[in-house]
Amino acid sequence: xxxxxxxxxxxxxxxxxxxxxxxxxxxxxxxxxxxxxxxxxxxxxxxxxxxxxxxxxxxxxxxxxxxxxxxxxxxxxxxxxxxxxxxxxxxxxxxxxxxxxxxxxxxxxxxxxxxxxxxxxxxxxxxxxxxxxxxxxxxxxxxxxxxxxxxxxxxxxxxxxxxxxxxxxxxxxxxxxxxxxxxxxxxxxxxxxxxxxxxxxxxxxxxxxxxxxxxxxxxxxxxxxxxxxxxxxxxxxxxxxxxxxxxxxxxxxxxxxxxxxxxxxxxxxxxxxxxxxxxxxxxxxxxxxxxxxxxxxxxxxxxxxxxxxxxx
Numbered sequence: 001x002x003x004x005x006x007x008x009x010x011x012x013x014x015x016x017x018x019x020x021x022x023x024x025x026x027x028x029x030x031x032x033x034x035x036x037x038x039x040x041x042x043x044x045x046x047x048x049x050x051x052x053x054x055x056x057x058x059x060x061x062x063x064x065x066x067x068x069x070x071x072x073x074x075x076x077x078x079x080x081x082x083x084x085x086x087x088x089x090x091x092x093x094x095x096x097x098x099x100x101x102x103x104x105x106x107x108x109x110x111x112x113x114x115x116x117x118x119x120x121x122x123x124x125x126x127x128x129x130x131x132x133x134x135x136x137x138x139x140x141x142x143x144x145x146x147x148x149x150x151x152x153x154x155x156x157x158x159x160x161x162x163x164x165x166x167x168x169x170x171x172x173x174x175x176x177x178x179x180x181x182x183x184x185x186x187x188x189x190x191x192x193x194x195x196x197x198x199x200x201x202x203x204x205x206x207x208x209x210x211x212x213x214x215x216x217x218x219x220x221x222x223x224x225x226x227x228x229x230x231x232x233x234x235x236x237x238x239x240x241x242x243x244x245x246x247x248x249x250x251x252x253x254x255x256x257x258x259x260x261x262x263x264x265x266x267x268x269x270x271x272x273x274x275x276x277x278x279x280x281x282x283x284x285x286x287x288x289x290x291x292x293x294x295x296x297x298x299x300x301x302x303x304x305x306x307x308x309x310x311x312x
Contacts, residue, residue, distance in 0.1 A: 002064035027060035117162035150252035165190035171237030181208030234258030268300035
């Protein structure tokens, strides 16, 4: 398969938002080159020598299947909108082809194994180190869908799953906006009986199913293309939704109806200034915040039905 390197030069203060957008478009991963700019004189085309003008270069990788041009056009519109709102600051885009082998060796340098709560090791397939006795692992490679555990929102959801999963051993989880399926697979590895992942992107569902097969979890997880109100009946002991604020608020009432009494909803995908809006949406749905995490300006909230939250 042909792969493409996509470089976006952006004002430094927008790099988190651009990184999240690249993830959602389906980048295998995103490398952030701080204090850098795009330059035709460099190979690779990122120049960070004595450059501190306030721009950052984000490097993404996309598979060149039939959806690539559509996603590239969406990225161009996103960049045009950003450049229009901040015309004085540097925005630019550059794409170049790379081979499968270069893709594999390039991204291996940036995706390393990491532990979730000292119980679960998430690692790429090229890591074959021995798993300590009493521990477990998930194998997730950088692919075409959002979620290898490296983005702050995904990592916070993983940590919250580790915190709350012991309360729901043998229970069920709904993963709204499942991406690569990493949160569903983690929940099952941490002791839940089953998980259902839903995503509007059919390609994400394909990747999630493949990840479930890699980890021998096809009997415990189900991944469906569509919306939660169409495909996931419930009720569920846990719900995790790591998506943008707009769709998260839009589907909040649906998620609440699918949450079992005494259950926990984990919501992330938002930046700190959006927390008030999300908290209000949770309150309107009859959910109260019971824990909160903040990492690099991103927020994750755990919420429970108000009566359950107030009883704690």
